[in-house]
Amino acid sequence: MPTIKDVAKLSQTSVGTVSRYLNGYHLKAANQARIEKAIKELNFNINPIARGLKTNKTKTVGVLVPELSNTFSAHVIEGMEQVFDEHGYSLLVCNSRNNPNVESEKLRLLRDKLVDGIILMSVQDLGGHIREIQENGLPIVLIDRLITDLSCDGVVSDNVNGAYRAVEVIINRGHKRIGIIAGPQEIYTAKERLEGYLRALKDYNIPVDESLICEGHYTQAGGAQALDFLWERPEPPTAVFVCNNDMVVGAVKCISSKELTIGKDISLFGYDQLEFSQIVKPPLSLVIQPIEEIGRRAAEMLVRRLEGDFSGFPVVQRLKTEMVVTDSVQTVT
Amino acid sequence: MPTIKDVAKLSQTSVGTVSRYLNGYHLKAANQARIEKAIKELNFNINPIARGLKTNKTKTVGVLVPELSNTFSAHVIEGMEQVFDEHGYSLLVCNSRNNPNVESEKLRLLRDKLVDGIILMSVQDLGGHIREIQENGLPIVLIDRLITDLSCDGVVSDNVNGAYRAVEVIINRGHKRIGIIAGPQEIYTAKERLEGYLRALKDYNIPVDESLICEGHYTQAGGAQALDFLWERPEPPTAVFVCNNDMVVGAVKCISSKELTIGKDISLFGYDQLEFSQIVKPPLSLVIQPIEEIGRRAAEMLVRRLEGDFSGFPVVQRLKTEMVVTDSVQTVT
DNA sequence: TTGTATGCGTTATCAA
DNA sequence: TTGATAACGCATACAA
Numbered sequence: 065m066p067t068i069k070d071v072a073k074l075s076q077t078s079v080g081t082v083s084r085y086l087n088g089y090h091l092k093a094a095n096q097a098r099i100e101k102a103i104k105e106l107n108f109n110i111n112p113i114a115r116g117l118k119t120n121k122t123k124t125v126g127v128l129v130p131e132l133s134n135t136f137s138a139h140v141i142e143g144m145e146q147v148f149d150e151h152g153y154s155l156l157v158c159n160s161r162n163n164p165n166v167e168s169e170k171l172r173l174l175r176d177k178l179v180d181g182i183i184l185m186s187v188q189d190l191g192g193h194i195r196e197i198q199e200n201g202l203p204i205v206l207i208d209r210l211i212t213d214l215s216c217d218g219v220v221s222d223n224v225n226g227a228y229r230a231v232e233v234i235i236n237r238g239h240k241r242i243g244i245i246a247g248p249q250e251i252y253t254a255k256e257r258l259e260g261y262l263r264a265l266k267d268y269n270i271p272v273d274e275s276l277i278c279e280g281h282y283t284q285a286g287g288a289q290a291l292d293f294l295w296e297r298p299e300p301p302t303a304v305f306v307c308n309n310d311m312v313v314g315a316v317k318c319i320s321s322k323e324l325t326i327g328k329d330i331s332l333f334g335y336d337q338l339e340f341s342q343i344v345k346p347p348l349s350l351v352i353q354p355i356e357e358i359g360r361r362a363a364e365m366l367v368r369r370l371e372g373d374f375s376g377f378p379v380v381q382r383l384k385t386e387m388v389v390t391d392s393v394q395t396v397t
Numbered sequence: 398m399p400t401i402k403d404v405a406k407l408s409q410t411s412v413g414t415v416s417r418y419l420n421g422y423h424l425k426a427a428n429q430a431r432i433e434k435a436i437k438e439l440n441f442n443i444n445p446i447a448r449g450l451k452t453n454k455t456k457t458v459g460v461l462v463p464e465l466s467n468t469f470s471a472h473v474i475e476g477m478e479q480v481f482d483e484h485g486y487s488l489l490v491c492n493s494r495n496n497p498n499v500e501s502e503k504l505r506l507l508r509d510k511l512v513d514g515i516i517l518m519s520v521q522d523l524g525g526h527i528r529e530i531q532e533n534g535l536p537i538v539l540i541d542r543l544i545t546d547l548s549c550d551g552v553v554s555d556n557v558n559g560a561y562r563a564v565e566v567i568i569n570r571g572h573k574r575i576g577i578i579a580g581p582q583e584i585y586t587a588k589e590r591l592e593g594y595l596r597a598l599k600d601y602n603i604p605v606d607e608s609l610i611c612e613g614h615y616t617q618a619g620g621a622q623a624l625d626f627l628w629e630r631p632e633p634p635t636a637v638f639v640c641n642n643d644m645v646v647g648a649v650k651c652i653s654s655k656e657l658t659i660g661k662d663i664s665l666f667g668y669d670q671l672e673f674s675q676i677v678k679p680p681l682s683l684v685i686q687p688i689e690e691i692g693r694r695a696a697e698m699l700v701r702r703l704e705g706d707f708s709g710f711p712v713v714q715r716l717k718t719e720m721v722v723t724d725s726v727q728t729v730t
Numbered sequence: 731t732t733g734t735a736t737g738c739g740t741t742a743t744c745a746a
Numbered sequence: 747t748t749g750a751t752a753a754c755g756c757a758t759a760c761a762a
Contacts, residue, residue, distance in 0.1 A: 065755095067755055067756080068756065069755080069756095079755090080757085080758080082756095083755095084757090084758095086756090087757075110755090110756080111754090111755055113754090113755080113756095114754070114755030114757090115755080115756055115757075117754090117755080117756075118756055118757045118758085119756085119757075
């Protein structure tokens with residue numbers, strides 16, 4: 065691999081001049097031409113490691129999510145990649161495996177690898193390990209989940225409102241016994257969606273029946289178990305709001321195995337766009353998050369910080385959700 | 398950020414000794430203790446950039462795929478991340494957006510960022526740009542798709558056999574007019590799966606009817622259009638083999654919109670594990686690739702190369718597919 | 731506008 | 747076993 069030294073020699077200039085050329089300074093046309101020629105001839109490429117050692121910038125950002133293979137992570141990463149790519153940043157992608165300890169470890173790894181900034185979907189509502197990183201001067205943008213005791217930029221979707229409007233639809237279609245398959249209450253989004261549910265019931269004067277509130281893991285199994293549990297109640301709900309995409313899949317599988325018909329035997333309102341939502345009969349009613357947009361916004365925010373614009377810190381963007389309403393929620397009279 | 402210089406000073410040793418400690422050399426117990434104490438006290442972390450400048454190793458590998466948000470990419474990355482993590486490698490993830498030019502560009506970017514090796518799911522059957530990288534001494538492992546004119550390690554699944562066995566099942570259930578929704582023939586897997594289809598027909602003496610072979614993009618729209626096309630034939634097929642997960646989704650949607658019943662009006666055999674395959678009625682018959690295993694194997698192979706073991710180059714692993722057979726393929730008499 | 735020289739934080743070579 | 751010092755490839759302060 066040729067270095068600027070080689071370029072300097074071949075172009076009969078000096079390393080300083082070559083370096084200046086590479087950094088966009090203006091120089092005498094003749095020199096510029098000779099340097100350009102030499103660069104081409106040698107097939108020279110700048111060595112970002114060496115550059116990084118000087119500048120303390122790597123043009124790399126860290127992305128840390130709880131799981132790489134789920135749709136949410138994949139789409140949010142796809143979204144941010146577009147923006148980062150435009151701005152010349154590469155993505156160092158890490159997986160915290162839903163484990164707080166791994167999260168802390170990876171966060172340190174990212175700092176040590178000298179990323180310029182970090183996008184984090186955290187698995188816990190504790191900010192100590194994150195604050196430590198912030199104190200190193202690394203900008204961090206949270207996605208999907210905010211952290212109570214942490215002052216940090218973030219991009220999330222409006223879970224309370226999303227859930228509220230879904231439950232509102234269910235109520236307006238005449239249901240009184242409305243179950244919810246909520247996520248683990250340590251998770252920010254799960255807490256918010258449950259809150260939306262509770263607020264809607266309250267606003268419409270429907271008493272809260274604790275036995276219709278079921279907490280499950282954000283997994284297919286969690287959704288299936290929860291639906292099973294709700295359905296086995298002495299007085300099962302006539303409609304169920306399911307708070308997460310994986311849980312929806314599980315719930316639908318469970319309903320299917322019970323030979324029940326959605327929108328007739330039981331009404332269902334799900335969360336997030338699902339591959340199969342239009343294939344199931346009837347198509348599913350859904351709260352839909354702008355997942356890729358969350359990624360793009362988060363990336364844009366981080367880029368702003370990386371460019372030195374710290375205005376308004378901490379900025380939290382709360383993106384609106386869309387809603388699809390279908391016959392999966394029966395109208396009862 | 399403290400450096401080894403600070404550690405040396407505080408521990409009253411020299412940078413050389415500290416460096417040796419960090420690299421696992423043995424030193425006098427007393428010095429070791431003092432260094433360890435100093436490291437803790439200063440909260441010292443090694444600077445991998447500086448280290449990389451000396452060693453020309455970054456402990457980072459590049460991953461380049463055509464799309465980040467699809468299930469295949471996501472799962473294959475999840476798989477390889479496990480292995481790389483165990484070996485201390487981080488992942489620099491890039492997106493070629495199904496564009497050969499972007500692929501070449503990103504490949505150069507990865508080289509310039511000095512990754513130690515690359516995992517590549519290529520979007521074209523041309524190896525020039527890849528060979529160029531190999532010549533820089535960077536180990537590359539191809540996944541999912543091999544490249545004809547390129548000598549390179551690779552991990553793929555046995556597409557020919559997977560398709561063959563699926564079509565064999567269809568034939569054994571008595572079908573004679575078997576359609577295939579094949580992918581774009583520039584794509585390695587698409588070509589191989591079509592070949593499996595053709596071989597099965599040949600082995601069972603079923604004449605090939607070109608009008609039942611339909612090429613579509615590896616997308617939902619591609620699958621839907623293709624199914625529509627096949628179904629509108631004067632003599633439509635009684636069974637269709639769909640060669641890719643996205644196309645299966647499209648095909649099922651199309652069938653659904655036509656109010657046809659799978660396994661009765663039309664038999665269907667799909668590819669890859671789908672979230673909804675068990676929800677659809679009847680559940681879908683599928684060829685299932687070991688996607689995460691492909692990722693793991695590829696990572697293991699690359700790690701071997703990175704550790705200097707170049708035995709058997711080029712090694713191509715062809716992983717077996719699984720198969721699920723259901724009533725989505727009708728038995729005709 | 732350009733060349734020279736220094737330093738970024740490591741590793742590696744050489745003496746001791 | 748250790749310390750001093752020269753690289754690694756680049757950016758930059760300073761002098762010219």
